Amino acid sequence: MLLLASFTASAQRVEGTRAAARGVYSAEVEVNTQNAAERDTGFARALAQVLAKLSGDANAASQPGMAQALRRAERYVEGFDYRQDEGVSASGAPSFDTMLVVRFDQDKVDSLAAAMGLAIWPQPRPKPVLWLAIDDGSGPRLVGLPKAAAANSTLERAKKRGYRLGLPNGSAAEQAVVGAIWRGDTAAVARASRRYSPPMQLIGKLYRNGGGWKADWVFVDNGKVLSRWSEEGSDARQVMATGADGAADALMKRYAKRSEAGPPGTYRVAFSGLDSADDYVRLSGYLQQLAVVRGITPLSATPQSVEFNLDLVSGLSGLARMVEGGDVLVASGSGDPVDSADMGVDGGVVDPLDSPLPLPGESAPTAYRLR
The missing domain is CATH 3.30.70 (Alpha-Beta Plaits)
Structure with a gap:
């Protein structure tokens, strides 16, 4: 029975890794029509997304030679589908967006990345814990799982960069960590995060700044501060999303490995x-x-x-x-x-x-x- 349980756990880990890899090699883009020309343009935008997720580099598709590969993105497509998303327009009337869902051939994309000397961020990837405190004028509060929607822009941006962020449960004890976040005590936040794996924390505080918002970020890996940065802007959601970008940049710099390619x-x-x-x-x-x-x-x-x-x-x-x-x-x-x-x-x-x-x-x- 113990052997069976061990095998099952191992199979789940392997399947989880495969599922994560499939997510890296797929992308969704909005298109106006389902004609061939629009589809080819969509393939190019989807491949650019996949290259960004594969490497962790948002500018991967801008590297020399990649423009030519994007023009022939259909060569790397394994399959595609369309999906209709229903929404509401500004006037209140129903609206429908057509999404092109593209699945790329992993071997072909890996070969392209290796040939172009693109840095690859290997699977499986860590899921850092996002410790985010927000002060909208009524005092700082921790964003835990029950309030996950408040951090949605950060969580979604992380997915676009090829990884995921977790949130603390938001218990009363964890709510007390807000003070450490606000004063920049990364060691205290790391101690509070010990129950979660891996030992990585994206620590941020978002607050009013004049007529807009400002966020101060710190990314910590196993007790070591890898990066500090600040962002500001008029849209709180966009400012929050920059946390995922900074964490991706720090992770890519530390863990992505460039394929062996010759000099240009x-x-x-x-x-x-x-x-x-x-x-x-x-x-x-x-x-x-x-x-x-x-x-x-x-x-x-x-x-x-x-x-x-x-x-x-x-x-x-x-x-x-x-x-x-x-x-x-x-x-x-x-x-x-x-x-x-x-x-x-x-x-x-x-x-x-x-x-x-x-x-x-x-x-x-x-x-x-x-x-």
């Missing part, structure tokens, strides 16, 4: 197996659609092969990751780095179009064969 630059690559002009067009089109390729410069050509200088976002390793598992190219060899001494030019500047050898600092041609 220009690399010489050879391609064989071209039997016709159509093969050349197919190869060129394929390379132009790869997110890691920023530019292509022809160097030389024979009846069955070509050599290009490829301007790559994440080096040859990034190119290899994007090509691996595809049905267009297969690696057929690689060369070794060379320097100017190997070129016999005494360190002079050589036009790559005039020389069959790589420029200093480049890699020798990496060879691929067209399938």
Whole structure:
């Protein structure tokens, strides 16, 4: 019986991890119609959300090369559905919003992130406790589970950043922690949070500030203060949401790991197996659609092969990751780095179009064969 209980608990933990991963690789975006053009735009916005959750970086989709990947976001889609959300317009009449719910292929998205050198925040992710005290003019009060709606903007922003926040139960003893929150006593808050796991606390106080609101935040991980920041604005909900952003930034900085990718630059690559002009067009089109390729410069050509200088976002390793598992190219060899001494030019500047050898600092041609 004990063994069965242990197995069940283990299965629940595994399933919980899988469910969390599925949440990271799915997104919902509002669309105006269900036509193909609107859907493609929705796929791009959804993929941007997934990349932000995967890395914990709200600006992940803005990194070099990502714009090209977003334009072809449908390549990474595993499935999608539509949902109608009913609401009430400003005039009081019923309104209906169409939501595009997109599920992305985890392996394909992971491959894209690795090829682009994106930092990945691994699963399972911690669920810090949000200790938030609000003073609207009648004295500070703790936001506990019974009043969770008051912190909804913070909780929802955390989900968009790829993690979740918990709330204290809000017992009378925990209500007394408000004083420690207000004076910035992180040690006292950490002691009150010992019953919760993990030992991470997002501590915030929100209060009136002139005609608006201000929030002071501290993020603590196992007793260590990782970050302090303040935000202010006219909308209390927006100011509260910044707590989740700051915590995500601190967690990402500490726990996200960047994939091993090569340095950006220009690399010489050879391609064989071209039997016709159509093969050349197919190869060129394929390379132009790869997110890691920023530019292509022809160097030389024979009846069955070509050599290009490829301007790559994440080096040859990034190119290899994007090509691996595809049905267009297969690696057929690689060369070794060379320097100017190997070129016999005494360190002079050589036009790559005039020389069959790589420029200093480049890699020798990496060879691929067209399938």
